Amino acid sequence: MTVGPDTLAALLKRKDVLPAGWESVFGMVAREDFVPARIWPDDTEALLDRDRDPEAWRRAVYSDRALVTQWDDGRHSGTEAGRLATSSASTPSTLAEMLYDLDAAPGMRVLEVGTGTGYSAGLLAARGCRVTSIEVDPHLARRARENLAAAGFGDLVEVITGDGTLGHRAGGPYDRIQVTAGVRRVPAAWIEQAAPGAVIVLPWGTDYGSGDCALRLVVGADRRGASGPFTLATAFMKLRAQRPDWRRYGGAALPDDWTAYARATTTTLGYDDVVGGPFDPVGFVLGLCVPDCLARPVLHGIFGATLWLYGADTGRGHSIAAADFGADAPTIRQSGPRRLWHEVEASWHWWNARGRPTIHDFGLTVTVTGDGVVDQQPWYGATTFPLVPPAHDWPARGRG
Ligand SMILES: C[S@@+](CC[C@H](N)C(=O)[O-])C[C@H]1O[C@@H](n2cnc3c(N)ncnc32)[C@H](O)[C@@H]1O
Numbered sequence: 441m442t443v444g445p446d447t448l449a450a451l452l453k454r455k456d457v458l459p460a461g462w463e464s465v466f467g468m469v470a471r472e473d474f475v476p477a478r479i480w481p482d483d484t485e486a487l488l489d490r491d492r493d494p495e496a497w498r499r500a501v502y503s504d505r506a507l508v509t510q511w512d513d514g515r516h517s518g519t520e521a522g523r524l525a526t527s528s529a530s531t532p533s534t535l536a537e538m539l540y541d542l543d544a545a546p547g548m549r550v551l552e553v554g555t556g557t558g559y560s561a562g563l564l565a566a567r568g569c570r571v572t573s574i575e576v577d578p579h580l581a582r583r584a585r586e587n588l589a590a591a592g593f594g595d596l597v598e599v600i601t602g603d604g605t606l607g608h609r610a611g612g613p614y615d616r617i618q619v620t621a622g623v624r625r626v627p628a629a630w631i632e633q634a635a636p637g638a639v640i641v642l643p644w645g646t647d648y649g650s651g652d653c654a655l656r657l658v659v660g661a662d663r664r665g666a667s668g669p670f671t672l673a674t675a676f677m678k679l680r681a682q683r684p685d686w687r688r689y690g691g692a693a694l695p696d697d698w699t700a701y702a703r704a705t706t707t708t709l710g711y712d713d714v715v716g717g718p719f720d721p722v723g724f725v726l727g728l729c730v731p732d733c734l735a736r737p738v739l740h741g742i743f744g745a746t747l748w749l750y751g752a753d754t755g756r757g758h759s760i761a762a763a764d765f766g767a768d769a770p771t772i773r774q775s776g777p778r779r780l781w782h783e784v785e786a787s788w789h790w791w792n793a794r795g796r797p798t799i800h801d802f803g804l805t806v807t808v809t810g811d812g813v814v815d816q817q818p819w820y821g822a823t824t825f826p827l828v829p830p831a832h833d834w835p836a837r838g839r840g
Pocket of ligand 1: 526527528529530553554555556557558559560574575576577580602603604605620621676677678679680681
Protein backbone atom coordinates (compact mmCIF):
# COMPACT_ATOMS: atom_id res chain seq x y z
CA MET A 441 0.00 0.00 0.00
CA THR A 442 1.33 3.47 -0.86
CA VAL A 443 1.52 5.78 2.10
CA GLY A 444 0.41 9.40 1.71
CA PRO A 445 -1.26 12.33 3.49
CA ASP A 446 -4.35 10.21 4.25
CA THR A 447 -2.14 7.67 6.05
CA LEU A 448 -0.79 10.43 8.27
CA ALA A 449 -4.24 11.91 8.91
CA ALA A 450 -5.54 8.44 9.88
CA LEU A 451 -2.52 7.89 12.16
CA LEU A 452 -3.12 11.19 13.96
CA LYS A 453 -6.82 10.38 14.27
CA ARG A 454 -5.96 7.05 15.89
CA LYS A 455 -3.68 8.91 18.31
CA ASP A 456 -6.65 11.15 19.10
CA VAL A 457 -4.66 14.36 18.62
CA LEU A 458 -6.51 15.91 15.68
CA PRO A 459 -8.54 19.01 16.50
CA ALA A 460 -12.02 19.18 14.98
CA GLY A 461 -11.84 20.31 11.36
CA TRP A 462 -8.19 19.37 10.92
CA GLU A 463 -8.40 15.76 9.66
CA SER A 464 -9.20 16.93 6.14
CA VAL A 465 -6.43 19.54 6.39
CA PHE A 466 -3.77 16.93 7.27
CA GLY A 467 -5.21 14.75 4.48
CA MET A 468 -5.00 17.63 2.00
CA VAL A 469 -1.42 18.85 2.59
CA ALA A 470 1.18 16.41 1.27
CA ARG A 471 4.20 16.45 3.64
CA GLU A 472 6.35 15.11 0.78
CA ASP A 473 5.88 18.46 -1.02
CA PHE A 474 7.85 20.13 1.79
CA VAL A 475 10.40 17.60 2.99
CA PRO A 476 13.76 17.72 1.15
CA ALA A 477 15.46 14.67 -0.36
CA ARG A 478 17.95 14.25 2.52
CA ILE A 479 16.52 13.82 6.02
CA TRP A 480 17.62 12.45 9.38
CA PRO A 481 14.59 11.07 11.29
CA ASP A 482 15.33 12.33 14.78
CA ASP A 483 14.95 9.02 16.55
CA THR A 484 17.75 7.43 14.50
CA GLU A 485 19.88 10.30 13.24
CA ALA A 486 20.77 8.12 10.19
CA LEU A 487 20.49 9.75 6.79
CA LEU A 488 17.55 8.78 4.57
CA ASP A 489 18.09 9.83 0.98
CA ARG A 490 15.07 9.89 -1.34
CA ASP A 491 17.26 9.22 -4.36
CA ARG A 492 18.78 6.08 -2.81
CA ASP A 493 15.78 4.63 -0.98
CA PRO A 494 12.53 6.32 -2.05
CA GLU A 495 10.30 3.83 -0.21
CA ALA A 496 11.99 4.26 3.19
CA TRP A 497 12.07 8.05 2.67
CA ARG A 498 8.34 8.11 1.94
CA ARG A 499 7.51 5.93 4.93
CA ALA A 500 9.47 8.33 7.16
CA VAL A 501 7.73 11.36 5.64
CA TYR A 502 4.30 9.93 6.47
CA SER A 503 5.31 8.72 9.94
CA ASP A 504 4.77 10.67 13.13
CA ARG A 505 8.42 11.70 13.41
CA ALA A 506 10.37 14.92 13.33
CA LEU A 507 12.68 14.91 10.31
CA VAL A 508 15.89 16.86 10.69
CA THR A 509 16.61 18.79 7.49
CA GLN A 510 19.57 20.97 8.55
CA TRP A 511 22.55 20.72 10.93
CA ASP A 512 24.69 23.48 12.42
CA ASP A 513 22.85 26.34 10.73
CA GLY A 514 23.70 24.90 7.30
CA ARG A 515 27.47 24.76 7.90
CA HIS A 516 27.46 20.96 8.11
CA SER A 517 27.41 18.80 5.00
CA GLY A 518 27.93 15.09 4.44
CA THR A 519 25.89 12.07 5.39
CA GLU A 520 26.66 11.95 9.12
CA ALA A 521 24.56 13.78 11.67
CA GLY A 522 26.05 17.15 12.59
CA ARG A 523 26.57 18.58 16.07
CA LEU A 524 23.32 20.52 16.48
CA ALA A 525 20.05 19.94 14.58
CA THR A 526 18.92 23.40 13.47
CA SER A 527 15.90 22.81 11.24
CA SER A 528 13.34 20.07 10.75
CA ALA A 529 9.86 19.16 9.65
CA SER A 530 8.22 19.13 13.09
CA THR A 531 6.61 15.99 14.54
CA PRO A 532 3.05 15.88 13.08
CA SER A 533 1.32 14.90 16.34
CA THR A 534 3.10 17.74 18.17
CA LEU A 535 1.95 20.17 15.47
CA ALA A 536 -1.59 18.75 15.76
CA GLU A 537 -1.64 19.23 19.53
CA MET A 538 -0.28 22.76 19.25
CA LEU A 539 -2.88 23.52 16.55
CA TYR A 540 -5.53 22.29 18.98
CA ASP A 541 -4.32 24.90 21.47
CA LEU A 542 -4.03 27.56 18.77
CA ASP A 543 -7.68 27.13 17.76
CA ALA A 544 -7.14 28.91 14.43
CA ALA A 545 -10.29 29.35 12.34
CA PRO A 546 -10.69 30.16 8.63
CA GLY A 547 -10.13 33.85 7.88
CA MET A 548 -7.86 34.52 10.86
CA ARG A 549 -4.55 36.32 10.50
CA VAL A 550 -1.80 34.05 11.77
CA LEU A 551 1.86 34.82 12.40
CA GLU A 552 4.14 31.80 12.38
CA VAL A 553 7.71 31.99 13.68
CA GLY A 554 10.11 29.31 12.39
CA THR A 555 8.92 28.44 8.86
CA GLY A 556 11.34 25.52 8.42
CA THR A 557 10.10 23.46 5.47
CA GLY A 558 6.85 25.44 5.20
CA TYR A 559 4.73 22.38 6.10
CA SER A 560 3.07 23.85 9.21
CA ALA A 561 2.43 27.14 7.34
CA GLY A 562 0.82 25.05 4.59
CA LEU A 563 -1.47 23.37 7.15
CA LEU A 564 -2.62 26.78 8.43
CA ALA A 565 -3.22 27.98 4.87
CA ALA A 566 -5.19 24.84 4.03
CA ARG A 567 -7.35 25.64 7.07
CA GLY A 568 -8.17 28.98 5.42
CA CYS A 569 -5.94 31.26 7.53
CA ARG A 570 -3.95 34.19 6.13
CA VAL A 571 -0.42 33.38 7.17
CA THR A 572 2.75 35.42 7.63
CA SER A 573 5.63 33.06 8.38
CA ILE A 574 9.13 34.18 9.39
CA GLU A 575 12.31 32.14 8.88
CA VAL A 576 15.73 33.40 9.96
CA ASP A 577 17.72 31.26 7.50
CA PRO A 578 17.58 32.78 3.98
CA HIS A 579 18.19 29.44 2.24
CA LEU A 580 15.40 27.71 4.18
CA ALA A 581 13.06 30.68 3.65
CA ARG A 582 13.60 30.50 -0.12
CA ARG A 583 12.99 26.74 -0.16
CA ALA A 584 9.84 27.10 1.95
CA ARG A 585 8.53 29.80 -0.41
CA GLU A 586 9.10 27.46 -3.37
CA ASN A 587 7.50 24.52 -1.55
CA LEU A 588 4.41 26.53 -0.62
CA ALA A 589 4.03 27.88 -4.17
CA ALA A 590 4.39 24.40 -5.70
CA ALA A 591 1.81 23.02 -3.24
CA GLY A 592 -0.67 25.76 -4.24
CA PHE A 593 -0.40 27.90 -1.08
CA GLY A 594 1.82 30.65 -2.50
CA ASP A 595 -0.94 33.29 -2.40
CA LEU A 596 -2.02 32.44 1.15
CA VAL A 597 1.36 32.46 2.91
CA GLU A 598 3.87 35.30 2.92
CA VAL A 599 7.30 33.98 3.94
CA ILE A 600 9.49 36.69 5.46
CA THR A 601 13.25 36.19 5.79
CA GLY A 602 14.27 37.65 9.14
CA ASP A 603 14.38 37.38 12.89
CA GLY A 604 11.00 36.14 14.08
CA THR A 605 11.51 37.62 17.56
CA LEU A 606 10.84 41.02 15.95
CA GLY A 607 7.53 39.81 14.50
CA HIS A 608 6.27 41.49 11.33
CA ARG A 609 4.17 44.53 12.16
CA ALA A 610 2.91 45.03 8.61
CA GLY A 611 1.02 41.71 8.66
CA GLY A 612 -0.72 42.33 12.02
CA PRO A 613 -2.55 42.61 14.25
CA TYR A 614 -2.55 38.83 14.45
CA ASP A 615 -5.42 36.72 15.79
CA ARG A 616 -3.09 33.83 16.38
CA ILE A 617 0.68 33.40 16.72
CA GLN A 618 2.26 29.97 16.36
CA VAL A 619 5.92 29.43 17.17
CA THR A 620 7.73 26.25 16.13
CA ALA A 621 11.12 26.97 17.70
CA GLY A 622 11.96 26.78 21.42
CA VAL A 623 11.67 30.08 23.34
CA ARG A 624 13.40 31.16 26.55
CA ARG A 625 12.26 34.82 26.59
CA VAL A 626 8.93 35.78 24.98
CA PRO A 627 9.63 38.81 22.75
CA ALA A 628 7.54 41.92 23.46
CA ALA A 629 6.85 42.25 19.70
CA TRP A 630 4.60 39.17 19.67
CA ILE A 631 2.34 40.61 22.37
CA GLU A 632 2.36 44.10 20.85
CA GLN A 633 1.57 42.83 17.34
CA ALA A 634 -1.26 40.52 18.51
CA ALA A 635 -4.92 41.51 18.56
CA PRO A 636 -6.51 41.84 22.03
CA GLY A 637 -7.58 38.34 23.13
CA ALA A 638 -5.26 36.68 20.59
CA VAL A 639 -3.78 33.26 21.33
CA ILE A 640 -0.03 32.64 21.18
CA VAL A 641 1.19 29.02 21.26
CA LEU A 642 4.90 28.50 21.74
CA PRO A 643 7.36 25.94 23.12
CA TRP A 644 8.85 27.55 26.24
CA GLY A 645 11.46 26.44 28.71
CA THR A 646 14.23 27.55 31.02
CA ASP A 647 18.00 27.26 30.74
CA TYR A 648 17.83 24.53 33.40
CA GLY A 649 17.12 21.89 30.74
CA SER A 650 16.82 21.43 26.99
CA GLY A 651 13.14 20.41 27.05
CA ASP A 652 10.23 22.74 26.36
CA CYS A 653 6.56 22.79 27.20
CA ALA A 654 3.94 24.13 24.83
CA LEU A 655 2.51 27.29 26.39
CA ARG A 656 -0.90 28.74 25.50
CA LEU A 657 -0.91 32.47 26.16
CA VAL A 658 -3.96 34.71 25.80
CA VAL A 659 -3.11 38.35 25.13
CA GLY A 660 -4.70 41.00 27.37
CA ALA A 661 -6.99 43.76 26.13
CA ASP A 662 -4.23 46.39 26.47
CA ARG A 663 -1.65 44.22 24.64
CA ARG A 664 0.85 44.79 27.46
CA GLY A 665 0.74 41.23 28.72
CA ALA A 666 -0.35 37.64 28.16
CA SER A 667 -0.89 34.66 30.42
CA GLY A 668 -1.77 30.97 30.24
CA PRO A 669 -0.95 27.38 31.14
CA PHE A 670 1.58 24.86 29.89
CA THR A 671 -0.17 22.18 27.86
CA LEU A 672 2.31 19.66 26.43
CA ALA A 673 5.82 18.39 27.24
CA THR A 674 7.92 18.54 24.11
CA ALA A 675 11.36 19.56 22.80
CA PHE A 676 12.06 22.00 19.98
CA MET A 677 15.15 23.43 18.34
CA LYS A 678 15.68 26.79 19.99
CA LEU A 679 15.36 30.22 18.44
CA ARG A 680 18.84 31.06 17.17
CA ALA A 681 19.50 33.86 19.63
CA GLN A 682 18.00 31.93 22.57
CA ARG A 683 20.18 28.83 22.61
CA PRO A 684 21.90 28.25 25.99
CA ASP A 685 24.68 30.79 26.32
CA TRP A 686 27.50 29.19 28.28
CA ARG A 687 29.23 32.57 28.66
CA ARG A 688 26.30 33.66 30.83
CA TYR A 689 27.14 30.69 33.07
CA GLY A 690 30.85 31.41 33.34
CA GLY A 691 31.77 29.14 30.43
CA ALA A 692 31.24 26.15 32.76
CA ALA A 693 34.71 26.84 34.20
CA LEU A 694 35.42 25.70 37.74
CA PRO A 695 36.72 28.34 40.16
CA ASP A 696 40.50 27.98 40.75
CA ASP A 697 39.97 27.09 44.38
CA TRP A 698 37.03 24.72 43.72
CA THR A 699 38.38 21.70 45.60
CA ALA A 700 39.69 23.71 48.52
CA TYR A 701 36.68 25.96 48.87
CA ALA A 702 33.62 24.03 47.74
CA ARG A 703 31.88 22.79 50.83
CA ALA A 704 30.91 19.10 50.79
CA THR A 705 27.54 18.02 52.12
CA THR A 706 25.19 15.17 51.26
CA THR A 707 21.52 14.66 50.36
CA THR A 708 18.74 12.13 50.72
CA LEU A 709 17.72 12.67 47.08
CA GLY A 710 18.87 10.40 44.23
CA TYR A 711 19.98 11.27 40.73
CA ASP A 712 16.69 10.12 39.15
CA ASP A 713 14.73 12.33 41.55
CA VAL A 714 16.21 15.53 40.21
CA VAL A 715 17.04 14.61 36.61
CA GLY A 716 14.16 12.40 35.44
CA GLY A 717 13.73 11.09 31.90
CA PRO A 718 12.77 12.94 28.72
CA PHE A 719 9.44 14.77 29.13
CA ASP A 720 9.32 14.07 32.90
CA PRO A 721 7.88 17.12 34.63
CA VAL A 722 10.57 17.25 37.33
CA GLY A 723 13.29 18.93 35.26
CA PHE A 724 10.84 21.46 33.90
CA VAL A 725 9.41 22.28 37.34
CA LEU A 726 12.88 22.62 38.89
CA GLY A 727 13.74 25.02 36.07
CA LEU A 728 10.70 27.17 36.96
CA CYS A 729 11.71 27.16 40.63
CA VAL A 730 15.46 27.78 40.26
CA PRO A 731 16.01 30.74 37.92
CA ASP A 732 19.20 31.61 36.03
CA CYS A 733 20.53 28.09 36.44
CA LEU A 734 21.77 25.65 33.82
CA ALA A 735 21.78 21.95 34.75
CA ARG A 736 24.00 19.43 33.02
CA PRO A 737 23.69 15.75 33.96
CA VAL A 738 26.77 13.62 33.17
CA LEU A 739 26.68 9.81 33.39
CA HIS A 740 29.85 7.92 34.38
CA GLY A 741 29.18 4.50 32.86
CA ILE A 742 26.73 2.47 34.92
CA PHE A 743 28.39 3.33 38.21
CA GLY A 744 27.49 6.89 38.81
CA ALA A 745 26.48 10.29 37.62
CA THR A 746 27.06 13.96 38.37
CA LEU A 747 24.52 16.71 38.13
CA TRP A 748 26.38 19.96 37.47
CA LEU A 749 24.53 23.19 38.22
CA TYR A 750 25.80 26.51 36.85
CA GLY A 751 24.39 29.78 38.16
CA ALA A 752 24.47 32.89 35.99
CA ASP A 753 26.20 36.00 37.28
CA THR A 754 23.24 38.20 38.18
CA GLY A 755 25.44 40.78 39.91
CA ARG A 756 27.20 38.76 42.63
CA GLY A 757 29.39 36.44 40.54
CA HIS A 758 28.91 32.93 39.19
CA SER A 759 27.86 29.97 41.30
CA ILE A 760 28.48 26.32 40.67
CA ALA A 761 27.45 23.05 42.29
CA ALA A 762 28.15 19.40 41.60
CA ALA A 763 26.03 16.56 42.99
CA ASP A 764 27.88 13.23 42.68
CA PHE A 765 25.81 10.06 42.82
CA GLY A 766 27.36 6.59 42.96
CA ALA A 767 27.47 3.53 45.15
CA ASP A 768 28.13 5.60 48.29
CA ALA A 769 26.12 8.44 49.79
CA PRO A 770 25.88 11.37 47.37
CA THR A 771 28.41 14.18 47.71
CA ILE A 772 27.35 17.74 47.08
CA ARG A 773 29.91 20.50 46.49
CA GLN A 774 28.86 24.11 46.10
CA SER A 775 30.72 27.29 45.43
CA GLY A 776 29.90 30.90 44.69
CA PRO A 777 27.26 33.24 46.10
CA ARG A 778 24.26 30.91 45.51
CA ARG A 779 23.68 27.51 47.05
CA LEU A 780 22.31 26.04 43.84
CA TRP A 781 21.92 22.51 45.14
CA HIS A 782 19.96 23.73 48.17
CA GLU A 783 17.64 25.67 45.85
CA VAL A 784 17.09 22.52 43.76
CA GLU A 785 16.59 20.32 46.82
CA ALA A 786 14.11 22.69 48.49
CA SER A 787 12.18 23.02 45.21
CA TRP A 788 12.04 19.25 44.79
CA HIS A 789 10.61 18.84 48.31
CA TRP A 790 8.04 21.58 47.61
CA TRP A 791 6.98 19.79 44.40
CA ASN A 792 6.92 16.34 46.09
CA ALA A 793 4.85 17.61 49.05
CA ARG A 794 2.16 18.76 46.61
CA GLY A 795 1.80 15.31 45.06
CA ARG A 796 4.20 16.02 42.17
CA PRO A 797 1.93 18.20 40.03
CA THR A 798 2.35 17.88 36.26
CA ILE A 799 3.23 20.67 33.86
CA HIS A 800 -0.48 21.31 33.25
CA ASP A 801 -0.77 22.80 36.73
CA PHE A 802 1.82 25.46 35.92
CA GLY A 803 1.70 28.52 33.70
CA LEU A 804 3.42 31.74 32.78
CA THR A 805 2.45 35.41 32.83
CA VAL A 806 4.38 37.70 30.50
CA THR A 807 4.28 41.46 31.04
CA VAL A 808 5.78 44.08 28.74
CA THR A 809 7.60 46.36 31.17
CA GLY A 810 9.50 48.62 28.80
CA ASP A 811 10.65 49.12 25.28
CA GLY A 812 11.10 45.55 24.10
CA VAL A 813 11.51 44.29 27.66
CA VAL A 814 9.33 41.64 29.26
CA ASP A 815 9.00 40.18 32.72
CA GLN A 816 8.23 36.45 32.81
CA GLN A 817 6.50 35.17 35.92
CA PRO A 818 5.92 31.40 36.22
CA TRP A 819 3.04 30.32 38.49
CA TYR A 820 1.39 27.33 40.12
CA GLY A 821 -2.13 28.42 41.10
CA ALA A 822 -1.57 31.46 43.33
CA THR A 823 2.07 30.52 44.00
CA THR A 824 4.72 32.40 42.06
CA PHE A 825 8.42 31.63 41.63
CA PRO A 826 11.21 31.50 42.65
CA LEU A 827 10.03 29.72 45.78
CA VAL A 828 13.41 29.91 47.44
CA PRO A 829 14.91 33.32 46.79
CA PRO A 830 18.39 32.78 45.38
CA ALA A 831 20.46 32.63 48.58
CA HIS A 832 23.35 35.03 48.85
CA ASP A 833 24.20 34.34 52.46
CA TRP A 834 26.70 31.57 51.80
CA PRO A 835 29.71 32.07 54.05
CA ALA A 836 32.42 34.28 52.64
CA ARG A 837 35.20 32.63 50.69
CA GLY A 838 37.58 30.53 52.77
CA ARG A 839 35.21 30.10 55.72
CA GLY A 840 32.80 27.32 56.65
C1 LIG B 1 11.66 23.05 14.11
S1 LIG B 1 11.96 24.10 12.76
C2 LIG B 1 10.34 24.55 12.21
C3 LIG B 1 9.66 23.45 11.47
C4 LIG B 1 8.38 23.79 10.76
N1 LIG B 1 7.33 23.97 11.70
C5 LIG B 1 8.06 22.64 9.83
O1 LIG B 1 7.24 21.78 10.18
O2 LIG B 1 8.70 22.57 8.79
C6 LIG B 1 12.48 25.60 13.54
C7 LIG B 1 12.86 26.68 12.55
O3 LIG B 1 12.99 27.90 13.26
C8 LIG B 1 13.96 28.67 12.59
N2 LIG B 1 14.39 29.76 13.47
C9 LIG B 1 15.30 29.73 14.48
N3 LIG B 1 15.44 30.96 15.04
C10 LIG B 1 14.59 31.77 14.37
C11 LIG B 1 14.28 33.15 14.49
N4 LIG B 1 14.86 33.94 15.39
N5 LIG B 1 13.38 33.67 13.62
C12 LIG B 1 12.78 32.89 12.68
N6 LIG B 1 13.05 31.58 12.52
C13 LIG B 1 13.94 31.02 13.37
C14 LIG B 1 15.03 27.65 12.27
O4 LIG B 1 15.89 28.10 11.24
C15 LIG B 1 14.17 26.45 11.85
O5 LIG B 1 13.98 26.41 10.48
